[in-house]
Amino acid sequence: MEVLNSSLVTSNFTSPPGDQSPASLVSIHLVPAVVLSICFLLGVPGNIAVIILKPxxxxLSSLSQSLMLNLAISDLICLLPLPxxxxxxxxxxxxxxxxCKLLTYIMFCSLYSSLLTVTVLSLQRYLQVLNLQKIFDRAGRxxxxxxxxxxxxxxxxxxxxNRQVIKDQNWKSCTDSNSPPxxxxPVLLSECLVGFVSIFVVAFSYIGLQRKVNQAAFFNNPQTTRLITSIIVTFFVLWMPYYITNVLGVAAILLKNDSLWKFCxxxxxxxxxxxxxxSCLNPFLYAFAFKNMCTVCKEREH
Incomplete structure (x- = not known):
C-alpha cells in the first residue's frame, strides 16, 4: 500500500514539478490533489455522521455495529490527514x-483496517444469512x-x-529509502496478496449473499441486487488499479525494465x-444505504 509516493521511487525517476512538462504536472500532481480534496470534503462529514447518527x-447485530463503527473510525483517521x-x-x-514516518504509518494502519473491516463485514453478513453467525460470536467482538x-x-x-525524507534538487519527498529494488x-507482493484475497472474499460473500436472499420471493428485491452490485463493483474498480500497478512494479523490477518502472x-x-x-464512499455504501440488507439479514435469523 505504497500510497502518496511509491515505494519504487528512486532518484532515477523522481523529479520536482519544475522539471516536468505541464501535462505531466497535471496528471502526476494536480489530478490526485483534486481527487483527494473531494474525498476529504465528502468523506470526513460522511464518516462523522455515521459515527454520531449510527443510521x-x-x-444490525452487535458484531455488525462494532464492525461498522470500526470502519467509520478507520476511514475518518485515513481522511483527516489528507490536507x-x-x-x-x-x-x-x-x-x-x-x-513522515508517523503520518505514513497511521495512514497505512487506517487503510489496512478499512480494507480488512470491509472483508470481515462482508463475510460476517454472508454467514449471518446462512445462520452461521455463531462462528463470529464465539470469537468475541x-x-x-x-x-x-x-x-x-x-x-x-x-x-x-522504510520511509525517509529524500531530497532531489529543491524537492523533498516522504517516500521509501533508496534501498535495492x-x-x-516482497513488500509489493505481500500487499497484492492481502488485496487480492480481500477482493475475492468480498465478491464471494456478496454474490453468495445475493443468491441466498433471492431464493425466496419475499427477498427478491431489485434494490438489494443493485446495492450488492454497487458494493462489489466499487470495491473492485477502486482497489484493482492500485494492485495491478503493484504487479507491474514487481515485473519492472524483476525484468529491469526502466520504461515500465517509470510508468508505474x-x-x-x-x-x-x-x-x-x-473511504469517502464507505459511509454511503455500508451505513446509509444498507437498510434493506439489514432487514433481510434480520428476517433470515428468525
Missing amino acids: NWQH LWIYTIVYSWTLGLVA KRLLVLLWLVTMILSIPALV SQLV LNSYNFVSALVFVI
Missing part, C-alpha cells in the same frame, strides 16, 4: 522525518477487533521502517488517490 443500526498529503503532493514535503488492528499494525511496519519485491511511478499518485475514494 439504521437498530437492524497535509495534498500540500506535499503539490509543494514538496516540509514536515520532517518524524512526521473485542477480541476480533483487537486481532484486526494487530494485523493492520504488523502489515504497516514496513512503512514505518530487489528488496521491494507516474501512475502511483493517481491509483493511490482512488484508494481514498473508498
Whole structure:
C-alpha cells in the first residue's frame, strides 16, 4: 500500500514539478490533489455522521455495529490527514522525518483496517444469512477487533521502517529509502496478496449473499441486487488499479525494465488517490444505504 509516493521511487525517476512538462504536472500532481480534496470534503462529514447518527443500526447485530463503527473510525483517521498529503503532493514535503514516518504509518494502519473491516463485514453478513453467525460470536467482538488492528499494525511496519525524507534538487519527498529494488519485491507482493484475497472474499460473500436472499420471493428485491452490485463493483474498480500497478512494479523490477518502472511511478499518485475514494464512499455504501440488507439479514435469523 505504497500510497502518496511509491515505494519504487528512486532518484532515477523522481523529479520536482519544475522539471516536468505541464501535462505531466497535471496528471502526476494536480489530478490526485483534486481527487483527494473531494474525498476529504465528502468523506470526513460522511464518516462523522455515521459515527454520531449510527443510521439504521437498530437492524444490525452487535458484531455488525462494532464492525461498522470500526470502519467509520478507520476511514475518518485515513481522511483527516489528507490536507497535509495534498500540500506535499503539490509543494514538496516540509514536515520532517518524524512526521513522515508517523503520518505514513497511521495512514497505512487506517487503510489496512478499512480494507480488512470491509472483508470481515462482508463475510460476517454472508454467514449471518446462512445462520452461521455463531462462528463470529464465539470469537468475541473485542477480541476480533483487537486481532484486526494487530494485523493492520504488523502489515504497516514496513512503512514505518522504510520511509525517509529524500531530497532531489529543491524537492523533498516522504517516500521509501533508496534501498535495492530487489528488496521491494516482497513488500509489493505481500500487499497484492492481502488485496487480492480481500477482493475475492468480498465478491464471494456478496454474490453468495445475493443468491441466498433471492431464493425466496419475499427477498427478491431489485434494490438489494443493485446495492450488492454497487458494493462489489466499487470495491473492485477502486482497489484493482492500485494492485495491478503493484504487479507491474514487481515485473519492472524483476525484468529491469526502466520504461515500465517509470510508468508505474507516474501512475502511483493517481491509483493511490482512488484508494481514498473508498473511504469517502464507505459511509454511503455500508451505513446509509444498507437498510434493506439489514432487514433481510434480520428476517433470515428468525
